[in-house]
Amino acid sequence: MQNLTGNWFIKEEAAISDYGNLEEIFERYDFIDYHWINASQIEVAHWVRFKCTFGCSSFGKKGSCPPQVPSVEECRAFFSEYDQAVIFHIAKKVERPEDRVLWSREVSKELLKVEREVFWAGYHKAFMLFMDECRLCSSCTGERESCINKEDSRPGPESLAVDVFSTVRSVGYPIEVLSSYDQEMNRYAFLMVE
Numbered sequence: 374m375q376n377l378t379g380n381w382f383i384k385e386e387a388a389i390s391d392y393g394n395l396e397e398i399f400e401r402y403d404f405i406d407y408h409w410i411n412a413s414q415i416e417v418a419h420w421v422r423f424k425c426t427f428g429c430s431s432f433g434k435k436g437s438c439p440p441q442v443p444s445v446e447e448c449r450a451f452f453s454e455y456d457q458a459v460i461f462h463i464a465k466k467v468e469r470p471e472d473r474v475l476w477s478r479e480v481s482k483e484l485l486k487v488e489r490e491v492f493w494a495g496y497h498k499a500f501m502l503f504m505d506e507c508r509l510c511s512s513c514t515g516e517r518e519s520c521i522n523k524e525d526s527r528p529g530p531e532s533l534a535v536d537v538f539s540t541v542r543s544v545g546y547p548i549e550v551l552s553s554y555d556q557e558m559n560r561y562a563f564l565m566v567e
């Protein structure tokens with residue numbers, strides 16, 4: 374049986390057991406495949422920013438992507454201010470590229486609900502990194518200042534120079550370069566907790 378996120382109902386054993394109230398929130402929104410990590414395990418690398426700058430069609434067109442985001446060093450400093458984070462594994466296979474956009478938007482809306490509930494639970498630093506670039510709007514303004522949904526807009530981990538491949542592999546999650554849309558995607562959202 375699969376949920377909205379396309380994941381099979383397999384619960385990762387939490388590395389940190391003190392967050393039962395947060396895990397109840399994750400699972401209520403069907404994010405049941407997750408892994409607690411120390412924030413220091415999140416790898417930040419300049420090559421990620423270079424890949425965004427040279428070779429990604431979203432560069433300069435998205436309000437939560439480079440160059441509308443902090444520098445790599447500022448991103449590194451941001452992550453260093455956290456101790457605990459959660460990786461959410463979200464798997465999905467789509468037939469057409471446009472299917473991915475709509476699915477990504479719906480998952481992002483659910484991730485935002487999780488972030489808000491974690492914040493309301495007392496974790497004032499809670500900050501979600503979407504599993505994808507921000508796709509909340511059908512047409513993005515391309516700039517932070519003119520973003521039409523500033524309250525909800527969030528960057529993806531790659532936008533903040535996270536080496537998602539190395540980071541998720543370090544905890545045993547699968548991720549591979551894909552060559553067609555009919556292959557299953559393994560996407561990852563990150564919740565910075567405290």
Ligand code: SF4
Nearest residue numbers: 436507510513520522
């Ligand atoms: S909320 Fe809309 S305008 Fe703002 S970054 Fe996301 S897609 Fe672009």
